Amino acid sequence: MVTLVNLRAYWRFVRVLHQFLPLIVTYARDRRRFLLFGSSRSVDPETQRRRADRLLSSLLTLGPTFIKLGQLLSTRPDVLPPAYIEVLTSLQDDVPPAPWEEAKPVLEAEVGPVDEVFDEFDHEAISGASLGQVYRATYEGDEVAIKVRRPGVEALVEADLRAVKWLLPILLRFIDEARRFSVENVAEEFDTTIRQEMDYSRERRMLVEIRENFADNDRIRIPRAVDELSGNRVLTMEYIGGVKINDVEALDELGIDRSELAESLQRIYLQMIIEDGVFHADPHPGNLSVMDDGEIIFYDFGMSGRVDAFFQEKIVDFYIAVANQDIDGILDAMIEMGTLSPDADREVMGNVMELAIADVRGEDLEQYRVQQVIQQVEDTIYEFPLRLPRNFALIMRVATVVEGVCVTLDPDFDFISVATEYLTEQGYREEGIKQAVESAGDQLEETARSLVTVPPKLDEVLGRVNRDDLTVEVKLADQHDVLDQLAKRITYSILVAVGLLSTAILYSFNEAPEAAAVAGAVTLPVGILLYRSLRRKKGVKARPQFTRQEMRRRRGDE
Known part of the structure; x- marks a missing residue:
């Protein structure tokens, strides 16, 4: 095998x-x-x-x-x-499903003979994907959907x-x-x-956990898993039909308020990420439907993620900083999340953020969309580059896709106002004097801590100096490879000098003209490299990574 x-x-x-x-x-x-x-x-x-x-x-x-x-x-x-x-x-x-004859053995290996287990079973798959396909059936009088792993996958x-x-x-x-x-x-x-x-047991556990987190929420509907008919390769759950969330005309016919629907979807995801720490990570319209009463149905929990408490806190800091247009706060949150190196040029990155926010800001300073902010940041990630932890990459994707769905429902949807309202309701965002007082208190506490801790540390350092036991590590920043260019020129010069001297000696003795010719031939390319190196313009050759002019040029190209 x-x-x-x-x-x-x-x-x-x-x-x-x-x-x-x-x-x-x-x-x-x-x-x-x-x-x-x-x-x-x-x-x-x-x-x-x-x-x-x-x-x-x-x-x-x-x-x-x-x-x-x-x-x-x-x-x-x-x-x-x-x-x-x-x-x-x-x-x-979205790929064509495998034939029923191939999928049947996979299903029966997990749940038993199809004709005996189910009251009715439709052999035509209702959807197909790269790793699995879904069938409809009736089990103990209830309609169910059965997700079966693709045969041989x-x-x-x-x-x-x-x-x-x-x-x-x-x-x-x-x-x-x-x-x-x-x-x-x-x-x-x-x-x-x-x-x-591919592990449907894991998907079932994620589905059950998220369903329990929203047990008291009447804005969301998550199918119930049928445990006795589920395993590693099969997931059976109740079948719930609805209107696709991006079918605007059908939603209008049902009389559903699309603005409220968009706000509900956004709040659901904020709770998943900020409160619960476990989230559905594939919110494209094919996985979201709406019931007649306005409840949002979630399908397919195969792509899902978790957020630990530290990351949740930093995401809150990031959202609040974006809402407050606090550039330093945005950069600090990104550094603490590990998406931006602490050694990054804060001035350059600050310009990126300022331009991104200014570009999407309307006449009313509060009217801008987080999707556009994220898109501008993403455009610079490849050039700097930044590092994206897995969960943060998923969260960025979720934020972008969800806001796209919300804007489809309501063209005037404002993510920032909804997120700000949610964070304020949950006690994450305090405004006005209280926020200023808390900030001042934090700074005073930090100062007091420094007054206590710095003298002992300084005394320790002085003691190590006195004992000749102090090691200082020096890192030389050479972002533009100046030293590397200088080293190359020195190396080329030495090789050319040795080559010319060897050629001259061999030629002067006139006993080995072939050797002199070889030495000259070897020296010539090195001499050309030295000449090219010296011909380069003086100074550091560097291309600015991000400027306002570069932003305008790129947008003009697009």
Whole structure:
């Protein structure tokens, strides 16, 4: 069995390499025109979109596993440029279901003979996805939906994961150092995520937990799981029908207030992330429906996540800072969440945030959308780059998709006002004098703590100096590779000097003209490199990462 899996993995590796190698080489040539040397190439947005379309085509060609990979990449602006994110966001996990004859053994292995267990069973799947498909049936008089893992998908996913693992070292050779962390992080996350999505027992546990969290909330409806008919490869739950949440005309016919519906959806997700710490992470319109009374139905908990208490606190800080237009607060929250390096240029990042907020701000300073703020931040993540922890990437995706659904329901929907009201109601956001007094009190407490702790620490340092036991580590910041250029010039000069001297000695003795010619031939390329190095313009060659003019240029290109 292991041998068969390995053989399949080898074959899949060849197919994956065949699909991705042209894109990898193209990307590498953007950094070095001739792969091993040469200047970098600038790529306009239109070219990026064409490449993104080719990537999308490759993912679809490679099948279910890589469709999931594409969906994951669409949440990672720290890995791909904005043009790729835009294209991959449209990637839907909607593929034709496998024939009933192939799915039946999987179902019966988990629940028993279909004809004996169910009162009625419709053999035509009502939906199909890359990892599973859903059927309707009747069980003990109640309508149920049965989610069945796609036949044979385990072996395919296992082979594809091995192929991705083998491809990763090749890919890392062609990308810059700053991007390697994010790429390795995505590979690890993908392995974990797709295994979780194939485990329907985990999905059932997440469904049950989220359902319990909203037991007293009449704005949300989550199907009840049928435990006795569920397992690792099958999930049975009550069937609840409704109108798709983006079917505006049908909602209007039902007389549903779409503004209230949008606010309810936003508040539900705020509770999941900020209060409960467990959230449904795939809120596209296919997974959200509305009942006649306005309740929102949630489907498909395969993609879901958790948020620990520390991260919840920092997300609250981030939301409050955005609501207050507090640039320093936004940057501090991002640093504490691990999405921004503490060594990042705060002035540059502050300009990014100011421009992002100013760009989406209307005449009324409170009217701007968090989706647009997040989009502007995402556009800069790839260039700086920032690091996105898995849960934060999911949360950013959730915030963007949810706000898109809300704006479809109500074009005037204002996320900030709803989030601000929610945070204030829950006691997270205190305004006016109380907030100022608390801030001043915190600063006074910090000052008092410093007065107590600094003298002992200073005394300890002076003691170590007196004992000659003080080690000082010095890190030299050379962001523009000035020292590296200087070292190259010195090395080239030494090699040229040695080469010229050797050539002259060999030629003067006139006993080894061939050796003199070889020494001269070897010295000549080094001399050319030295000449080119000295011909470069003086000063540091640096391209500003973000300027107002660059923002206008990029928008003009778009």
